[in-house]
Amino acid sequence: MFRLSFAFAAIAVLSLINFYSYKRFLKRLDLFFKIQDVIKWAMIVITLCEICYFLVLRLDNLDPILYTLFSAMIGVSFMLFCVALLYDLFHIPYAKIPHDYSRRLFIKMVFDVTMLILALSYITKGFLNGMKAPRIKEVDIFIDGLESELSIVQITDVHIGKTLGKSFMDDVVKQVNALDADMVVITGDLIDMPVNQIGDKLDSLRAIQSRLGVYYVPGNHEYFYGVHKIMEHVHTLGVHVLSNRSMVINHTINLAGVMDMSGKRFDFEPPDLKRALLHVKPELPTILLSHQPKIVKEMSGEKIDLILSGHTHGGQIFPFGLLVLLDQPYLSGLYQHSKHTQVFVSNGAGFWGPAVRIMAPSEIVKINLKVKKA
Structure with missing residues (x-):
């Protein structure tokens, strides 16, 4: 019963943070405007992988390669969520910039690129560290x-x-x-x-x-x-x-x-x-x-x-x-x-x-x- 409860709780939490990361970060990046459908389906696939991971976690019948891939998605979700929170946090001062369209557009572009680089660096560094010997x-x-x-x-x-x-x-x-x-x-x-x-x-x-x-x-x-x-x-x-x-x-x-x-x-x-x-x-x-x-x-x-x-x-x-x-x-x-x-x-x-x-x-x-x- 504990394992089942843990699995459903983990699935619910990961689904929510993936939704948050998409709505509050990835969907708001103008750089991804033309590939929004691809981004949305990528987040859905990540969530499905995580659901599979937790549902079969204790059944021990998941192929090791799939196990590694699905578990990696948990790390990606958490790190994207952290960046999404930062993105929201830094949007507070951005919203107070005077309403000059060209100025706001430029600042948003710089901000979006910076946060995207941060997200990619965060995720890449995490996996590189994970593969290092103790x-x-x-x-x-x-x-x-x-x-x-x-x-x-x-x-x-x-x-x-x-x-x-x-x-x-x-x-x-x-x-x-x-x-x-x-x-x-x-x-x-x-x-x-x-x-x-x-x-x-x-x-x-x-x-x-x-x-x-x-x-x-x-x-x-x-x-x-x-x-x-x-x-x-x-x-x-x-x-x-x-x-x-x-x-x-x-x-x-x-x-x-x-x-x-x-x-x-x-x-x-x-x-x-x-x-x-x-x-x-x-x-x-x-x-x-x-x-x-x-x-x-x-x-x-x-x-x-x-x-x-x-x-x-x-x-x-x-x-x-x-x-x-x-x-x-x-x-x-x-x-x-x-x-x-x-x-x-x-x-x-x-x-x-x-x-x-x-x-x-x-x-x-x-x-x-x-x-x-x-």
């Missing part, structure tokens, strides 16, 4: 009570599925190994497909080089495809699955992990902080893996020094991050949540939906835990 981001985080330095590589939101496959996962693992980390953590949304379709796409996880092991918690997307079977499969690849439990790592830190917040919505395997922290050693610093940063809303005085999260994609397409912040307390980077708890949110290595990123580059993060001096 960058390496390095962050130093000082932890109270840490006895010796520790390096952690965090990968999250890889979204292996119809668009990103085995070769992408293999490349991510190569980048991770080059960082020579003490430990590797995977904070959810690793895959976007059922276990019976994974095949060898995740096999390179076996090749991760990490002195203290590889650790994983599921994200919301794993719940769409059978979270238990996915966790079992990941475990067979030599990865420790922290499903509401913890481990002591090298007598240095407690590493705990919780199930995803979407477990509450599905009424199945919700996050359980108390259970996850039940066996931690209070004298050691505690690192918590949680796919969604809003796990902080579940906290009630627990001693957690650092939370590592993903989920937000850093907004993926600016300014979509402003909407993400309506649901999540943190978007991207390091935050001081409370006196004793820091939160780090990664943009993620992959993408969901359109292969588009604007002002939120994909990343693999090397976190250097440092001893905090008194």
Whole structure:
């Protein structure tokens, strides 16, 4: 029921923003006056592609090429909508220009050309960024009570599925190994497909080089495809699955992990902080893996020094991050949540939906835990 509701809501929203983009931007461009019918039908085709995408999203029977094409249309729609809003906004001062026909005509022509170039640049840059390999981001985080330095590589939101496959996962693992980390953590949304379709796409996880092991918690997307079977499969690849439990790592830190917040919505395997922290050693610093940063809303005085999260994609397409912040307390980077708890949110290595990123580059993060001096 949730999936169906989400699909219909997404279709309704995309249909409305496509209508707005056409009526308030594309139709008002004098440059397109002679091809208005073509533009109108192009927007209708884009909307139909998006309808197909969301109706078959969870049926897993859409050809990968069509899946990539249809999902790309979502990115185009959103970016056109943003430009259309700007177009409307800048029309306010334009409407106040004195009524000299030739002057207004010239200014409108310059304005239209400028906005069209902006739209094309915005869309082109977004797709070019989306196709780039994840960058390496390095962050130093000082932890109270840490006895010796520790390096952690965090990968999250890889979204292996119809668009990103085995070769992408293999490349991510190569980048991770080059960082020579003490430990590797995977904070959810690793895959976007059922276990019976994974095949060898995740096999390179076996090749991760990490002195203290590889650790994983599921994200919301794993719940769409059978979270238990996915966790079992990941475990067979030599990865420790922290499903509401913890481990002591090298007598240095407690590493705990919780199930995803979407477990509450599905009424199945919700996050359980108390259970996850039940066996931690209070004298050691505690690192918590949680796919969604809003796990902080579940906290009630627990001693957690650092939370590592993903989920937000850093907004993926600016300014979509402003909407993400309506649901999540943190978007991207390091935050001081409370006196004793820091939160780090990664943009993620992959993408969901359109292969588009604007002002939120994909990343693999090397976190250097440092001893905090008194």
